[in-house]
Amino acid sequence: MATLTRGELTAQELLSHEMGLHTEKLSGRSQQVFFDFDLNETAYGFGLPNAYDVDYNKRAEIDASNMPSNTVNVRIRELMQDGYGTIVIKNPGAKHSMAVGILNRLNLIIEGSLGYFGVGLIDGPNVRISGRVGWSCAENMMSGTILIEKNAGSQFGAAIRGGDLVCKGDVGSRTGIDMKGGSIIVGGNTGAFTGFMMQRGRMVICGNAGKNLGDSMYDGTIYIGGEPASLGVDAVWAEITDLDRKWLERKLRQYDLVPKSGIGHFRKIVAGKQLWNYDNLEPTEKKLVL
Template sequence: MDTLITSGRRQAGPYDARGLAEPDAVAPNVAKIEGDSAILDAAELSTRQINLELRRLLYKEGIRNITIQNPGAKHSIAVGILTRCRIKIEGSLGYFGCGLIDGPEVHITGRVGWSAAENMMSGVVVIDKNAGSLTGAAIRGGDLVIRGSVGARTGIDQKGGTIIVGGNAGSMTGFMMQRGRQIICGDVGPGLGDSMYDGAIYVGGRVASLGVDCVEAEMTDSDWELINRKFRIYGLDRPDSFRKFVCGKKLWNYDKLEPNERKLVL
């Protein structure tokens, strides 16, 4: 971490050795504002500058519709946004895009890397193409929609919200899922729902194998109502049929495990 030296003490802050603010530590003030909308060309900006400019637009200028052009697959873009707004990202993002958000509606027209929308509290994130592994890790609420396919461990440690995948999902999807829903239109790799505690996973394609304590359950009218409503909201085409997978609850009480099960999970 960069520091500023004053009175013999080192204070944390975005300063250089002379005590001057680093160039990318302040909002660049380059967005074009028209009414309640703004366009930000991020081609020549660093990650920090992009995020600082976003905050300036949202919290100082009161802009609620922002378009980010030329994101250049940079990492950690549009993180920690805690207000209702609409952000359109025209292009692809790197790792950890749109993490720690609470309220915004984000539309990404390209692809995203690992851990997109990690720890999302509320809001909507729509990704038009593919996403990497750990998509939607530990989300607590909101809707995360990936029109393409996703990598391994999608929704790991999911605590709420809904994840919708238009394509396929990798291995260990729903690992340690605690609550919420996943709707996957395509095929899923091995270890589906491994060690899940609660929640529901709906799969339209083939399942390579189920994880520990993940079992198939009967689809209900409320399940179909949820699926149809979500697909209608986001204009998605859904498969003709889905299978539902939930926690078998055999691992809820570890003192009741059989010896062979204890060896498996401990």
């Protein structure tokens, strides 16, 4: 293999050689093993840390009135490890970051309200909350169901990737920001910039929406029963199909949210896809889009 002399190298190539990028030895390195699963341990051949075999008929209660959120979260894991599949949290006191990081099937009942970042980073549990929730509820939710009986704060379901996230009341602004999958259902009204930068998934708004609904959405579908104050950049009306109506009927009936007037008045919003190649547009074209 021929070797280049210093005189034959460009300034950038010379810099990369001086940094050792061409002489670094990559062979013989060990790879750190973070998880060591017995492939025969489960029927599926894989597992997750903090995932346990639980029994829904085995029930336990946690009185969170004098407990910080991190203690409650640790207690939930301890109970799941002992096989409890139904856990009731009493007196949550609107504490922040409660019931987060649950990577397990679980029937979780929260009797009261949560603060910011409640039930975030979950993958599998079915959660029912009798009160309200603060900002960023269910952030980065992967799977499972969450049903909130009252209202929710801003950034509801931020970056959700899967599962059903349902609020029977009103929610704040930026609902479903950066949504990547799953379903978000709002029984009441939602605030400004709902569906901002939405990438995939389905959102249902039974009431009205604030300004800039679906702003800069890349993909996905928004169904609305009321009126938006305005549509955002690159959000356009689309024809609602019979398949859309069947899905709406089934999903809203599942959570007892079908309006008395039915679903015939719902409309559909999708991405206009004018921003998909935004960086390739000429400056004058960018002005037209914006």
